[in-house]
């Protein structure tokens with residue numbers, strides 16, 4: 001992970017963005033606040049239409065917020081047009097200039113900034129080398145493959161050495177292999193240049209592997225901001241838990257509470273002590289999120305939290321997914337690594353016990 | 367025809383079977399006749415186009431070429447005896463007394479004036495047409511068709527009528543002068559009609575749609591994400607215009623300039639009415655030779671000289687402007 005200096009590079013303060021007016025108005029961003037540190041690899045993750053691109057466009061200056069403010073290095077930037085912000089974008093569509101060569105595309109920003117020719121050429125060479133495109137410097141954009149275009153787009157945005165680089169799903173058009181390569185390349189670039197990256201994706205795996213921190217968005221709101229680990233292990237609500245990885249949801253009843261700790265009871269009658277969200281009242285229901293790989297299958301009757309029957313077994317090579325019908329209603333998925341153990345002998349219809357460590361059960365807000 | 371060709375190489379019943387070489391030639395003959403058929407049907411399909419081009423394009427041109435090398439008959443028409451008199455009299459005049467040929471730049475001057483007028487009209491159309499087309503192309507899609515319709519409305523009425531309308535607006539007692547005098551901005555009418563300015567104004571008005579429409583077609587296809595990319599990379603508004611929008615709409619600019627320049631150069635009605643016959647352009651000059659001048663060969667020669675000049679100009683213009691675009695638009 002990159003060392004963070006702790007200075008804010010970008011801040012959004014209570015930003016709301018509405019498109020259109022009256023009954024047709026679309027609220028693309030709804031009171032979003034986020035602080036992105038310098039040098040950070042920050043990812044915006046969320047389903048299509050949740051407002052990721054809109055947030056990037058506000059930071060780049062293509063749109064103005066309907067309410068709230070955007071700050072770059074502590075300065076309010078509402079009055080600054082895009083060409084006066086030291087922020088560059090790698091567009092989802094690449095948006096390379098078709099009438100210019102690869103080298104001219106990369107040098108465009110530097111030229112507009114009025115850099116001297118010698119400086120420009122040196123920087124273009126450096127960028128070509130960085131994205132491994134030296135042999136293609138004189139090609140036109142239409143003579144490049146999708147992956148090459150993507151690398152040129154990246155080089156073009158990096159060449160002026162912006163303070164912040166915005167990347168809008170830059171890898172979505174690439175095949176799996178190239179995508180993995182580019183993921184590593186991007187991390188390397190960010191490390192080498194020390195530029196703040198704000199990366200948009202709707203691929204949760206990409207987000208988890210690349211980011212220093214992730215903001216999970218839905219319907220114009222940021223639901224949770226945290227490291228990959230925090231978001232995966234401690235999702236705040238059902239949406240986040242469901243969106244990031246696979247999750248089982250189990251209802252539990254609140255039996256008693258003291259301060260923010262309390263006792264809850266699983267459907268099987270087993271009681272647990274947990275930290276509780278302040279709003280959950282005694283007698284109310286809470287939802288527990290449990291990752292499929294955090295459940296162990298044991299012999300029925302052994303020490304376990306839940307019990308059920310094997311409904312379906314799906315073999316995945318490195319691991320096997322068991323779909324279990326719970327005796328108390330509902331079903332869960334259990335993921336077990338393929339090595340010697342109890343699960344080897346299980347067949348469809350067998351009764352099993354489910355052992356879940358208390359800390360693997362995450363209490364959700366709603 | 368096909369069957370006989372196929373039957374010819376057949377070795378007949380006596381032969382034990384077709385040898386490899388005969389089968390091959392039979393197959394070749396079959397494929398050759400198929401190609402023949404394809405070629406014939408291609409010609410048939412293009413026949414209407416060829417007939418049209420021949421009757422309406424090539425034949426008249428041949429007639430003009432022939433006429434230009436003949437002698438003028440005293441009351442119009444031609445005398446069928448070969449001569450290069452028409453071309454000589456384009457540049458030289460016979461001195462009335464000495465019968466010597468003297469260089470006379472009169473016609474050349476009219477050609478030069480016409481070129482200047484046409485270039486001026488083209489530039490004026492470009493400078494005013496570009497923002498117009500840009501405005502149209504940046505409207506919401508449903509509005510755009512209405513703007514295109516508005517631009518084409520002048521075509522619904524005759525060019526002559528529109529030119530006469532301009533005349534009534536700009537003449538000394540016309541609408542424009544009356545308004546300006548009424549508003550006490552001027553107290554003497556400004557003379558616009560029958561000036562060079564009136565001609566260029568009229569040409570500009572007549573040909574503006576020919577500039578706006580191809581520009582619009584080009585700009586409408588422009589990927590405005592590229593404009594945003596320009597802003598993102600520190601290009602101010604003028605820089606985005608000159609380094610991104612204009613280079614990318616080059617095909618439209620070229621098409622528009624050609625569509626305005628060529629007809630403007632040969633314009634006839636506009637200079638005749640708005641120039642009052644005193645300020646001639648090539649079109650009037652040529653028309654005069656076929657009319658009151660009664661010198662058809664000279665008119666034909668003038669027309670051919672104009673055409674050659676346009677072709678040469680086009681050649682250089684297209685060569686200077688396209689090379690890059692072809693690569694860029696891939």
Ligand SMILES: Nc1ncnc2c1ncn2[C@@H]1O[C@H](COP(=O)(O)OP(=O)(O)OP(=O)(O)O)[C@@H](O)[C@H]1O
Pocket residue numbers: 019020026027028046047048049050051052053054055202
């Ligand atoms: N210019 C616009 N006019 C009207 N509505 C818009 C405009 N731009 C975005 N929206 C709406 O705002 C919402 C958020 O759009 P946005 O492009 O930010 O989504 P996104 O998270 O980037 O989605 P995706 O993953 O599909 O790219 C969507 O409902 C979209 O329809």
Ligand SMILES: [Mg+2]
Pocket residue numbers: 052053054168
């Ligand atoms: Mg988007």
